[in-house]
Amino acid sequence: MDRRPPRLRPSGPSSEPADPRPGSSARHDAGAASVEHAGLVLLVALALLAAISSFAAGGGDRSARELGTALTQKIRCAARLSDTCWRDPLTDAYGRSVAGLVRSLAPPPVTVSSGSGPLLPVDFRRCRSVSCSLPGPRSPALTASNRRTSAFVHVIDERGSSGDVTLTYWLYRPTLGWESVVRRATSEQVEAAAATPLLDSDVPVLVPLETLPGRNHFRFAEGEEPPWRWEVVG
Structure with a gap:
């Protein structure tokens, strides 16, 4: 006959057993x-x-x-962690206030007549033929190859010596070569344009020559040699 006393159950409220795994509490903390x-x-x-x-x-x-x-x-x-963080190249090259000025004074896309038809300004790194410089049917700011028009920029900032800021926009059209558009602005005008929005979708695409890798070593056809070669410091 079994004379062992019966097992007693705890009279207090029931609770879940503690995690027996070593270090579990430390990992939770x-x-x-x-x-x-x-x-x-x-x-x-x-x-x-x-x-x-x-x-x-x-x-x-x-x-x-x-x-x-x-x-x-x-x-x-x-x-933003893994998201792409786009930064306007004009801001990288010139600072935010001058970048706003460069964008606000950018010349609108204009066609120039050639023997092969009207041509828009393009990025010479992506287009060197007439066919990709012709205006497209969708928008006057897009070429026939569905690319945005482009302009290359050179900035001379002489505000430190009580001067102005000189902006030169260089426009390239295949077979026609380069055209320059010059703008000047005072310190007050720079500050007034500093808040100009800078968007990745802006037209024209503006490329700072100061930060263009290998800018002096691109090869061009005869008659298309860039006047800015070796003239840009930066």
Whole structure:
């Protein structure tokens, strides 16, 4: 006969058994801490972004505002993680205020007559023949090959010596060569145009010669030699 006392059940409220795996509690705490840390970093970044944006839009001298704008862009790009963070090449080359001026004064696409028909200005790196420079049927800003018109830009900023900003837009058309359009602006005009929107879809596409890789070493047909070769510093 079994004389062992009966097993007693706990009289208190039932509870789930603790996880017997070693270190499980520590891993849970570490995971929670990681989430809290990420949230704190994001909060600090947003606060810093707001402060820099306010500074970039308001007080400070021109160079300080451009620095604020650059920092704002960097923080925004980092927050997008794996997304592509497009940055206007004009801003990279000239700073935000001059970039706005360059965009605001860009000449609209205009055709020029040739022996093969009217030609639009194009990017010589992608088009060297008449066929891809002809205007397309969809829009006066698009070529027959469905590409946006282009212009190459050279900027001389003499505001530091009480001068103006000189913008030269170089337009290339196959078989016709190069045409230049020159604009000048005062410091006040630069500031007034600084907020001009800079979009990836803008027409014409503007290419800064100062940051164009290998700009002095492209080969051209006779009669199409660029006048800006070896003349651009940057």
